[in-house]
């Protein structure tokens with residue numbers, strides 16, 4: 143395969159050739175669209191660092207889910223921002239909590255879209271950490287019960303899948319056990335398995351009002367420098383019963399996605415997080431990048447790395463590009 147016998151440019155000559163030999167195809171089937179639920183009615187509040195995204199009350203969420211469904215997007219991922227937060231995150235598992243209501247509303251009005259719920263406590267705790275505090279630090283094992291109870295409350299409201307993101311050790315096992323005991327043995331878990339302590343969650347924390355009130359999340363989320371540890375984290379989640387494993391963020395961790403692809407045969411999700419979205423949007427607004435091409439190139443790279451599922455705020459926009 144040496145020049146001049148092999149000339150790679152021969153198959154790049156025209157779009158038809160390029161189409162024929164293209165290795166990676168992006169499809170709307172791969173997308174999950176994250177949405178932010180707030181209490182009340184007729185609320186649609188823009189999230190400034192995430193242009194085109196909003197905090198929405200259930201009525202607007204239904205509209206948004208309907209629009210997503212019409213674009214062919216198979217699933218939404220719900221986050222909740224409650225009116226009141228407390229030390230014990232009681233809003234997370236309340237029967238009439240913000241996410242539980244939103245799930246019921248969406249599932250009754252748009253039954254044919256999958257509703258996945260994020261299972262974490264940071265949006266519900268007054269201190270903004272992802273678990274129960276004990277002597278100023280996040281206590282692992284007492285948090286597990288609360289996460290399991292939260293997941294069960296989502297299942298009871300009609301969620302199609304739960305996605306634990308708190309990065310507590312043993313959370314997938316605890317949730318699996320809780321769901322099974324409550325009779326939800328057929329409800330799948332999408333585990334945020336390799337979730338890094340990343341600055342790229344910045345815009346999300348504005349959206350979810352979940353910035354920790356002291357300290358950071360480095361004692362439970364992963365060190366960005368570690369790749370082998372991601373394999374250990376994913377292995378644990380697989381052993382605890384995860385149905386889908388996740389790497390998060392996506393773009394700064396494409397190597398981790400690739401390694402996960404090579405080591406595991408479960409479906410892999412990658413979370414193209416808020417900061418990754420915001421970077422593209424900001425550069426496009428400045429006129430420094432072609433926003434649409436940057437979006438498609440980023441999403442394609444996540445698929446090329448080996449992800450099956452892409453959780454992305456670009457979902458509706460990218461779906462429109464793919465449809466034309």
Ligand code: PBG
Nearest residue numbers: 262264307342343346415416417
């Ligand atoms: C935790 C959670 C976070 C995100 C998803 N689930 C934030 C965090 O860990 O601080 C970030 C998603 C994004 O940035 O788009 N509940």
